[in-house]
Amino acid sequence: MLNIRSSYVKTKEILYTLIHRYQPVARSDLADISGLTRASVSNIVKEFLQLGLVQESDKKGVGIGRKKVLLKINPKSIHVIGVDIGRRNIVATVYNAGGKILRTERLFSPSIKTLHESVEDVKRILSRILTWTHSKEIHIDAIGIGIPGPVDPEKGIVHSAHFRGNEIVNLKESIEISCKIPTFVEKDVNAAALGEQWFGDGKKHDSFVYLLVVEGIGAGMIIDGHLYRGVHDLAGKVGRFVFPAIEENGKRIFIFEEFGSEISALKFAEENAIKSKNGYLYTTMQKRQLSIGDLIDGFREKDPAAIEAVDSMAYYTAITVANLVFFADPDLIVIGGDFAGISPRFIQQVREEVETILNGHPLPELRASPIHDISISLGAATRAISEVASKKLS
Numbered sequence: 060m061l062n063i064r065s066s067y068v069k070t071k072e073i074l075y076t077l078i079h080r081y082q083p084v085a086r087s088d089l090a091d092i093s094g095l096t097r098a099s100v101s102n103i104v105k106e107f108l109q110l111g112l113v114q115e116s117d118k119k120g121v122g123i124g125r126k127k128v129l130l131k132i133n134p135k136s137i138h139v140i141g142v143d144i145g146r147r148n149i150v151a152t153v154y155n156a157g158g159k160i161l162r163t164e165r166l167f168s169p170s171i172k173t174l175h176e177s178v179e180d181v182k183r184i185l186s187r188i189l190t191w192t193h194s195k196e197i198h199i200d201a202i203g204i205g206i207p208g209p210v211d212p213e214k215g216i217v218h219s220a221h222f223r224g225n226e227i228v229n230l231k232e233s234i235e236i237s238c239k240i241p242t243f244v245e246k247d248v249n250a251a252a253l254g255e256q257w258f259g260d261g262k263k264h265d266s267f268v269y270l271l272v273v274e275g276i277g278a279g280m281i282i283d284g285h286l287y288r289g290v291h292d293l294a295g296k297v298g299r300f301v302f303p304a305i306e307e308n309g310k311r312i313f314i315f316e317e318f319g320s321e322i323s324a325l326k327f328a329e330e331n332a333i334k335s336k337n338g339y340l341y342t343t344m345q346k347r348q349l350s351i352g353d354l355i356d357g358f359r360e361k362d363p364a365a366i367e368a369v370d371s372m373a374y375y376t377a378i379t380v381a382n383l384v385f386f387a388d389p390d391l392i393v394i395g396g397d398f399a400g401i402s403p404r405f406i407q408q409v410r411e412e413v414e415t416i417l418n419g420h421p422l423p424e425l426r427a428s429p430i431h432d433i434s435i436s437l438g439a440a441t442r443a444i445s446e447v448a449s450k451k452l453s
Contacts, residue, residue: 112132139203149166153197189238200240201446203446210292221274248278252438300382339365384413
């Protein structure tokens with residue numbers, strides 16, 4: 060009996076996710092997409108309506124014959140906070156169940172802090188945002204957090220591999236004690252993939268890869284509609300792919316992030332700017348340490364050093380994409396990170412390089428994420444919304 064009940068709850072969760080992805084959608088279309096009978100869909104949707112999770116849209120289906128009543132998520136049914144914890148930036152955003160942004164708070168640190176220090180910063184920013192939600196009488200049902208891994212997504216334990224020092228922090232427990240709100244923690248790239256699945260270009264794809272190129276490189280994989288984390292939550296660590304290198308002292312191993320991450324692109328741009336002794340980047344370097352934002356601004360100012368760095372990023376991103384094609388053979392790869400929105404030409408460059416590398420093999424659809432600037436916080440919110448809905452449906 061327990062297994063039957065568990066299976067039924069899982070079916071309801073899947074149907075709720077499908078409404079999110081395909082809304083506005085008719086009951087008959089949900090049956091076709093899910094493989095469930097129309098009677099089963101109608102019964103589950105009736106429960107959704109009673110719980111206030113979904114609502115019947117004013118928009119009716121078009122065509123000859125009986126008009127279809129379309130379903131959509133009730134945006135006021137759930138409110139969550141999605142948090143994106145980076146090494147220097149923390150962004151916390153209030154979202155409703157429809158993914159609408161209601162409030163955002165940001166915190167920037169000029170230097171990389173310890174994981175413990177970053178968690179304390181998160182508590183402060185959450186305190187500010189919860190003060191605002193209280194003033195607006197908005198009840199926060201859950202908090203979702205996206206953070207660089209390694210992460211235990213069930214226990215919410217984070218290892219500080221990408222922060223200063225060597226720490227292990229139970230982030231879920233720490234935030235729940237501080238805020239008294241259920242909290243869920245996800246690796247940043249996996250959160251981004253979830254956000255893309257519900258609110259981005261992954262909505263109409265059951266399987267796709269989200270490639271996040273930031274200070275590190277990672278891939279979030281959606282397979283048959285579900286996030287695939289791997290047995291030990293190591294799936295998608297493409298930036299840690301290792302390659303042999305030969306030096307005068309003998310053999311060594313290098314990892315791909317040494318060449319294809321934002322950090323390596325910035326270092327490459329700095330070296331070229333110093334050699335040229337002119338241009339936007341060189342002038343900026345005389346005032347302060349360069350940031351990724353400076354590199355992007357330099358590209359738009361047509362600084363040769365910045366352009367060459369972006370070209371280099373396109374090449375190494377293409378290598379990653381090609382490896383993903385040979386490994387997973389997806390029909391869609393979505394590219395996220397700061398460079399995804401730098402220029403339409405960037406994705407075209409990546410596509411051309413991938414075509415050369417694949418040498419006649421089929422090329423998947425390749426797109427820049429339409430939500431690349433908020434994908435992690437929105438994805439963390441997606442995890443939180445999903446968990447809240449699951450509890451209501453159990």
